[in-house]
Amino acid sequence: MVVATFSLVARDPDTGDLGVAVASKFLAVGAVVPHAEAGVGAIATQSYANPRFGPQGLALLRQGASPEGVLEAFRRTDPGLEKRQFGLVTARGEALTFTGQDCHPWAGGVAGEGFAAQGNLLAGPEVVEAMAQTFQASRAPFPERLLLALEAGEKAGGDRRGRQSAALLVVGEGKGYGGLWDRYVDLRVDDHPEPIPELFRLLSLHRLLFGRGRPRPLKEGEIRWIQALLQREEGYEGGVTGRWDEATEAAFLRLIGRENLEERYGGGSLLDEEVLDYLKERFGWSS
Structure with missing residues (x-):
């Protein structure tokens, strides 16, 4: 050889x-x-x-x-x-x-x-x-x-x-x-x-x-967009409230896992910019 x-x-x-x-x-x-x-x-x-x-x-x-x-x-x-x-x-x-x-x-x-x-x-x-x-x-x-x-x-x-x-x-x-x-x-x-x-x-x-980014708190508009996305993609039944709650997090965990990004998410309404940018491009950001 x-x-x-x-x-x-x-x-x-x-x-x-x-x-x-x-x-x-x-x-x-x-x-x-x-x-x-x-x-x-x-x-x-x-x-x-x-x-x-x-x-x-x-x-x-x-x-x-x-x-x-x-x-x-x-x-x-x-x-x-x-x-x-x-x-x-x-x-x-x-x-x-x-x-x-x-x-x-x-x-x-x-x-x-x-x-x-x-x-x-x-x-x-x-x-x-x-x-x-x-x-x-x-x-x-x-x-x-x-x-x-x-x-x-x-x-x-x-x-x-x-x-x-x-x-x-x-x-x-x-x-x-x-x-x-x-x-x-x-x-x-x-x-x-x-x-x-x-x-x-x-x-x-x-x-x-x-990778390891620097998570920041999600803004209310970003949470609303994520909740609407979760309604479409993950069967999330909660409202588009702009508030992060347990139901939002459970659905978001499913989405993140499906996208193989689970290592980039530590829980809660903190997310680093690179992952958020990826989701916006992947699913079509609308403010």
Whole structure:
């Protein structure tokens, strides 16, 4: 399995979140390359990829191994190591990138505090250099920083065979769905002529459905509009009063759940502007 690709593994110094961004001329690269665990580390395994490197490496990091210790463990247990390539970053920001001598050229990587960029079958070293420079210079939110770095690698030449798939995995303590697990961004473009732009589109949609805005009190006219909407869409039998009550909230919860926006609503007559704008566009605002 030649997972010829370019990837970035990184840690967000502000939040401690960990992530992997990857692109390749390979079907469903996100099913093979990225692995991450909050509070432990992130790993990208590629080039005749050994998918076991993900869980094995994370287990070693969980037990306190250093990045060099993980590499030595792989060297002892994998006779095909010289065909492989991987990058890892720990929850403390220690990083390592490894490229076996039998990887297809151009192959290599660069690592620094909190990140490792690597690739094989690339246009040249400028691909990983562009990823590293963009990640370090960007002040965008962490998931966007990872994608901006991936985009920079693509613009620098990317996989010299072309484009097919891309993926983004980000983990953070308690940031997953419902606060019940750590994987809060897990997006994959498995087969697409422009996988990285498509991944940006998916991240934008993810932000709408699962982001965290700043709720504000709904105005009386907005509540009236919502109540009229709920009469049409959810069988709400209360009046269009402009006052938020239990019946309004129960119907609104049904509507929000149907639109997959339940993670954006905390209850009561507080709603953030992005969700309100979405509902106005989706259902036709009338003041």
